[in-house]
Amino acid sequence: MWRWRVLPLLSLVASVLFLYIRTSSKPSNSECSLLPHDHYWIYSKRIVTPEGVIAGAVEVREGFIASVVRGDYQPGGSVGGRVVDYGEAIVMPGLVDVHAHLDEPGRTEWEGFYSGTRAAAAGGVTTLIDMPLNSFPSTVSEETLKLKVEAARKKIYVDVGFWGGLVPDNAFNKNALESLLKAGALGLKSFMCPSGINDFPMTNATHIKESLYTLAKYKRPLLVHSEIQLDYNPAESTDDLGDSRLYSTYLKTRPPSWEVAAIRQLTEALQNTRNDAKGAHIHVVHLSDARASLDLIKEAKGTGVSLSVETCPHYLAFTAEDIPNGDTRFKCAPPIRDGANKEKLWEALMEGHIDMLSSDHSPSTPDLKLFNEGDFLRAWGGISSLQFVLPVTWTYGKQYGVTLNQLASWWSEKPAKLAGQELKGAIRIGNHADLVVWDPDAEFEINESHTIFHKHQNISAYVGKRLSGKVSATFVRGNLVYSEGEHAPTACGVPILAKS
Numbered sequence: 001m002w003r004w005r006v007l008p009l010l011s012l013v014a015s016v017l018f019l020y021i022r023t024s025s026k027p028s029n030s031e032c033s034l035l036p037h038d039h040y041w042i043y044s045k046r047i048v049t050p051e052g053v054i055a056g057a058v059e060v061r062e063g064f065i066a067s068v069v070r071g072d073y074q075p076g077g078s079v080g081g082r083v084v085d086y087g088e089a090i091v092m093p094g095l096v097d098v099h100a101h102l103d104e105p106g107r108t109e110w111e112g113f114y115s116g117t118r119a120a121a122a123g124g125v126t127t128l129i130d131m132p133l134n135s136f137p138s139t140v141s142e143e144t145l146k147l148k149v150e151a152a153r154k155k156i157y158v159d160v161g162f163w164g165g166l167v168p169d170n171a172f173n174k175n176a177l178e179s180l181l182k183a184g185a186l187g188l189k190s191f192m193c194p195s196g197i198n199d200f201p202m203t204n205a206t207h208i209k210e211s212l213y214t215l216a217k218y219k220r221p222l223l224v225h226s227e228i229q230l231d232y233n234p235a236e237s238t239d240d241l242g243d244s245r246l247y248s249t250y251l252k253t254r255p256p257s258w259e260v261a262a263i264r265q266l267t268e269a270l271q272n273t274r275n276d277a278k279g280a281h282i283h284v285v286h287l288s289d290a291r292a293s294l295d296l297i298k299e300a301k302g303t304g305v306s307l308s309v310e311t312c313p314h315y316l317a318f319t320a321e322d323i324p325n326g327d328t329r330f331k332c333a334p335p336i337r338d339g340a341n342k343e344k345l346w347e348a349l350m351e352g353h354i355d356m357l358s359s360d361h362s363p364s365t366p367d368l369k370l371f372n373e374g375d376f377l378r379a380w381g382g383i384s385s386l387q388f389v390l391p392v393t394w395t396y397g398k399q400y401g402v403t404l405n406q407l408a409s410w411w412s413e414k415p416a417k418l419a420g421q422e423l424k425g426a427i428r429i430g431n432h433a434d435l436v437v438w439d440p441d442a443e444f445e446i447n448e449s450h451t452i453f454h455k456h457q458n459i460s461a462y463v464g465k466r467l468s469g470k471v472s473a474t475f476v477r478g479n480l481v482y483s484e485g486e487h488a489p490t491a492c493g494v495p496i497l498a499k500s
Helices: 113-122 142-152 174-182 205-218 247-253 256-273 292-302 313-317 339-351 386-400 404-418
Strands: 018-021 039-049 052-061 064-070 082-085 090-093 095-100 125-130 159-162 188-191 222-225 282-284 307-311 435-445 466-476 479-483
Touching (some): 039 435, 052 404, 095 113, 095 386, 095 404, 113 386, 113 466, 113 479, 125 386, 125 466, 142 159, 142 174, 174 205, 188 205, 205 256, 256 282, 256 292, 256 307, 292 307, 313 386, 339 386, 386 466
Parallel strands (some): 222 282, 282 307
Antiparallel strands (some): 090 435, 435 466
């Protein structure tokens, strides 16, 4: 029998390890889900709720979390639906990745919505927010956002939202920015250094300051690649920099001072507009420097300005000292820094000074990584990681005492809030039944025999790494979209557009 009490404001869903069929429930679209039922219960001894980790069950009805109960399950009585018993596996809110490049339309040879969201589902990511660049055209207008949304339809296994782009051409055009936001962009993204994409030029502090007035009106964030070029000009001769196959050579070209300069200008912009642009929020993406840059962020937060910051698993897993010569899979911007910096990033994350995590999944074709040459200065930058961010965070975080509730905060709750998705990010009654089921003790090695759903399996820096924390099932709006290596027959994810 069930022994339970209903917990207010809790919820979650899971996947198939052991099924007990008690009564028939109304079938849903069997093409969208490997568990074609609109009403069922997910049981586990470890359900991660906002109130802590509990043993109990999550009731899923019509794609939403209907109730969350605490108690032990004993086979034998009816509970009014199908019960999926995950035993000791962890049931957690699905991950919300606010920083991923899916590269469609225009560059599907790099990734694409179909392959990217299959990889996301296999990694427990239930919501992705797609970046406005690396696709072609870049998403910098109402028209280009519509192209992006149309390209995503019927190809996405998880829910996908879209950031718009802030570029010099629209920064001072209030009507253009408002049209982009009214069309459904969840916020804007800008670069303070060259992006490497021709139709996505860099912005300066004046562009950023001007955009905050419009963003404040719509209560949507500005995400910023926070580096300003100082001293080094990549167009000049690189002969005196050293051997381009050495990661240390590349590291010289993007020093921490670039991040410091950018973040200083961002915090000044927030201070200068705090009275006239109330509600404006800046989010610093992929923080790499854990020293002076982080000090500026902490100081600014202390003054009450609306500022948040993310870092990425590759900055928490790797160190500059350990990157092999010529292994351009590790090239990204900002760069992976030294081991002492990595320790400070972990310290800041554990203490709450870094708010959340994202993948910054930034794939390309293998030829752009210049594997044969191993040239860090000329190879395309970007870490391919989407499918593995949960086990990477868990594997490298265990030594720092990472808890399940911290994982849910960094990967679900806070990213959902940044993207304005109040029905996602937590196991809570009334939320979307977006859930990931995973085994924290299951170890696996990422290699050719491990199924990798990214379009290009060999360009990830995690290939060859042994990780713990294997994802067994992923639910999106109640649909079991991934279970034990198998995806649902049809991609039924939903494009997410902001409401005006």
